[in-house]
Amino acid sequence: MGISKSISKSMKSSSWIRAMFEEGEKLKKQYGPENILDFTLGNPITEPPREFKEELAKIIASDTKGMHRYMTNSGYEFVRQEIADYCKEKTKLPFSKDNIIMTVGAAGGLNVVFKALLDPGNEVIVPNPYFVEFMFYIGNHGGVMKLVDTKNDFHLDIGKIEKAINKKTKAVLINSPNNPTGVVYNEEELKELASVLRKKRENGQRIFLIADEAYKKLIYNGTVLPDVFNIYEDTIVVTCHSKDLGLAGERIGYIAASPAIQNINPLMDAMIFSNRILGFINAPALMQRIVGKFQNTSIDIMEYQVRRDAIYDILVESGFEVIKPLGAFYIFPKSPMPDDIQFVRELQKHHILGVPGIGFGRSGYFRLAYCVEMDVIERSRKYFNEFAK
């Protein structure tokens, strides 16, 4: 066999995803892709802001010497300084360029963090439902993911998290705004979490809070994302510009480690080293040059908010039980039948493609990604309404 045992296991365990994907492709061929309403992919549809595109064209036209060469593994110094300035302004904490590492997206950043932190058997607590890739990012580096169910409203269940902590716990990984639920954790629950972690720290166990903030700017109705850096000291934020600048395919993001982390140098060194040996080497050079200047920019989030409102209305009017999401571009309604895979198959018969909740560790739900053309959402109304009957 030419492939490794672990990869062949991953392939088998995700076979139902493939099966559903192939069914979807079949439907698209059969009825024409325009007649299939595909809500399965978190592939942001928005284009980068105009100023961004102009700046990109300008930089490339300048033909600066050496702009495509290697730089230090942590990224260009001036870019890290720009990002540190932004973090400093946001948090009022003394960020310097040395707290920032440029990465190949948030996925690359999380792999770097876990490679640097985890020894075999170390545990990372992840609130459930969760983005299934987290399991791989942790497992890749010998770690073990420990799922902890969230409450009915998908907010953190601090009691359960506290119970899940043991001697092997090295980190808690949160993702807010959340994929798949769209929930945004509030300041209060994060403070409770911090006090649990601080208690452990007093007993000599250091547990890191790792925040995947890939969706940090996609947040609606004026909600403010709590500043985790000011809530807990041992915090590492991983983010990317896939969503806020519409650059998913360019693979650009960064790690920001709190200035409050004691003895931070070995940690930064280990992450920079991991960035190298995992084969990223450095974040793509050209995109680095630009994103530093656009830390305060974002695509028009109203585009997403109107979509959220539309899909939420449709689901409610069709009688689905669903929590109105405050961020990201996902909605996670309850499946009307307990078997969510069967339900998603039923949906397919009505030309709607979604992902069963089991794909995010929570059966009995399904996820719709509403980063699609408005027209797709509108056309889904008829089919969802049919379900109501």
Add this chain to the structure above:
Amino acid sequence: MIISNKIQKLIANQEGWTRRMFEEGIKIKKMYGEEKVYDFSLGNPDTEPPEEVQKTLVETLSNPVKGMHRYMSNNGYEDVREEIAIYLGEQHGVPFTANHIFMTVGCAGGLNILFKSMLSKGDEVIVPSPFFWEFKNYIENHGGAMRLAQTKKDFQLDIEKIEKAITKKTKAVLLNSPNNPTGAVYSEESMKGLVGLLNTKRAQGQDIYIICDDAYKKLVYDGFQLPNLFALYDLVYAVTSHSKDLALPGERIGYVAISPRIPDYELMVSGLMISMRTLGFVNAPALFQRIVGKFQRSSVNIGEYAKKRDVLYEILMEAGFECVKPMGAFYLFPKSPVPDELEFVRTLQQEERIMVVPGRGFGRKGYFRIAYCVPMEMILKSREGFIRIRKRYMKR
């Protein structure tokens, strides 16, 4: 300690002398000024991308297309893969299709997803030594073990040593030709010897793959032709990047080419997709994928590198160093005048302000590596220093 023990050990083992030399180097540069220090330690080419690459970039970005920065399939844009498949088909006379090409985040990214997809815990990969030290990390990242096989005096493959290194757990042989650090290009003869050996193993029921790190494949001199490995052996993966031939190292763009003769290669493509995703690469950077497909036949000016090699080689000969004349890449790997090359390299740095890398950084003590991807002027200016230091060591 807050970081993983594994990483801590790796950093401690590898970075000890590197870091010390690096820091000494910075001090020397500060003391004498950058222009009076001759830094041959880095494989960071000073060349710019070919003019047409730059032109295409400007055109592409002044006429943005909707969706050009979005995610695509994990293996990359189909039209780009198609362009590369056509090029490789012409080069190797083997029927590549778009499905045999997998766009990656450079060569380093390509090797990591390949090892992740191939290696089960304890599987072994044979690497001819001296070798690019990162190979060890790439293999161990995914639970594999590296087994070194020393090359011959001229740095060509020693087939007998490779044969001895093969065990039941051997999954692959990793070749890097043109080679970092030696500049050797493996001859058709040594490739055929290796293929003969692996075909014997295959007949006995053990499939051993050849993985070629082709990062330097266009940097070959004197009209030498790289052996066509895809025609010689069935189980071949070639990993390449456009860091050197198109001078785009910072942009992280490359690909894996999967031999169409590998049975069930589709399974490997699925495996690579999962590894690409889960290791966090997700896909090769979109913009540069669009560019490189069109430039498979292009290259930076090879003649310039050949000239630099000739001048530096002459200098080393004149000074009295022992050195195999390299056929490719941009490295020379001369013998150190004393067995403890670390001591020699530090003296060279301190007394002549010439910075090179000790051979132990590539698994071979008693040698040192010179990276000549630097301005010609620096090579010329370093001449006296090489001559002086060699004389000084002759007196010892």
